[in-house]
Amino acid sequence: MSILIKDVSKTFGNYRALDNVSLEVPDGNLVALLGPSGSGKTTLLRIIAGLEVADSGTVLQQDEDITNYSARDRKVGFVFQHYALFRHMTVAQNVGYGLRVRKTPKPQIRERVDELMKLIRLEGLQDRYPSQLSGGQRQRVALARALAAQPEVLLLDEPFGALDAKVRQELRKWLRKLHEEIHVTSLFVTHDQEEAFELADRVVVMNQARIEQIGTPDEIYENPATPFVYSFLGNVNLFHGRIRRGRLRLGETELFVPEHVAVKDAPAVAYVRPHEVKVREQAGEGANIAATIQRVNSAGPLVQLELTRNDDGSPLTAQLSKEESTQLSLEPGVQVYVELKNVRVFPEDKSNQGGGHEIAPDVSDAGDAPPLCAVKDLAAAS
Structure with a gap:
């Protein structure tokens, strides 16, 4: 394992940021720490970097205990959300900063800087200053600086958070391609599930200071382990009912849930994604939940229906393809019947909803730039 986290906990005053967290990061993997603000993902990243000290637990890198090492002594590169470039330095000086601190000979620094400028596709911009670059270009320079000393681990704290949507999308594709070229073990923090699923080999979903689930993007999306994971990964319909010996009762509807025959x-709460809600004009086998259309939104590749269940008045969302929608009379006020596909059921258990303790907000959520000393330490280490 490139990085091994064992039973790490961290509190800030009365706030618990990490609660007995353990994590293994295989060599060469690109891993996403995904979760809402305050879930602990940035705190975990900063502990790996040496910018925070854990209250308990250990951090190992290539089987070496680095728990008490300073940021300068860890073989990591760190990329901040807000670039943290030195404004008075040129691009080349920023990229080579860590090498100069290490007293690397000037010819080697120039060679490495030129190599990295080609890698980040910014050849010819060595003499520019950060203020003369776009946001996307600045973030590439910050990444090159982190890679200058060939770190064993690359850490990125919401690296695209300060950029607009189009630039973020372009940089995501670029970073994935770059990772395939250099294969450095990387961890990045994000609260954007699309970003995590597009970039990462493995996704670590965090909530309230704990890890909820670890897996590939497909595993996380297709088999959410907890109610939080299911509800966090995009829009979802919730149905409240009761389970009796593998039978789930939702109002006047009953579904067979064989995985819960022991209950x-x-x-219980049932979760169904909007594209797995099938709409019919007539009741039939499986399609027996009556609902009334409230709104039809046909903009985009899918048609979205906002409905209200007739039995309890609760809202319901369905997504249909354009082809499916043309075969139905979809107008506000029309009654339809819905069938639920791929229903995921969780017996109600407060322990599944996360702990009741207060959670410290992630450092990145404050929107402040990192302290200059932290930038210098990590730039020098990189």
């Missing part, structure tokens, strides 16, 4: 009698 004698318990309240």
Whole structure:
């Protein structure tokens, strides 16, 4: 393992930021730490970098215990959300900063800087200053600086958070291609599931100071392990009911849920994604939940229906293809019947919803630039 986190906990005053977190990061993997603000993902990244000290637990890098090492002594590169470039230095000086601190000979620095400028596709811009670059270009320079000393691990704290949507999308594709070229073990923090699924080999979903689930993007999306993971990954319909011996009762509808045959009698929540709600004009086998259309939104590749269930008045969202929609009479006020596909059921258990303790906000959520000393330490280490 490139990085091994064992039972790490961290508090800030009365706030618990990490609660007994353990994580293995294989060599060469690109891993996303995904979760909402305050889930602990940035705190975990900063502990790996040496910018925060864990209250308990250990951090190992290539089987070496680095728990008490300073940021300068760890073989990591760090990329901040807000670039953290030195404004008075040129691009070349920023990229080569860490090498100069290490007293690397000037010819080697020039060679390495030229190599990295080609790698980040910014050849010819060595003499520009950060203020003369676009946001996307600045973030590439920050990445090159982090890679200058060939770190064993690259850490990125919401690297695209300060950029507009189009630039973020372009940089995501570029970073994935770059990772395939250099294969450095990388961890990046994000609260954007699309970003995590597009970039990462493995995704670590965090919530309230703990890890909820670890897996490939496909595993996380297709088999969410907890109610939080299911609800966090995009729009979802919730149905409240009861389970009795593998039978889920939702109002007047009953579904067979064989994975819960051992449950004698318990309240439960069923989750269904909008594109797995099938709409019919007539009731039939499976399609027996009556609902009334409230709004039809046909803009974009899918048609979205906002409905209200007739039995309990709760809202319901369905997504249909354009082809499916043309075969139905979709107008506000029309009654239809819905069938639920790929229903995921969780017996109600407060332990599945996360702990009740207060959670410290991630450092990155404050929107402040990192301290200059932290930038210098990490730039020098890189």
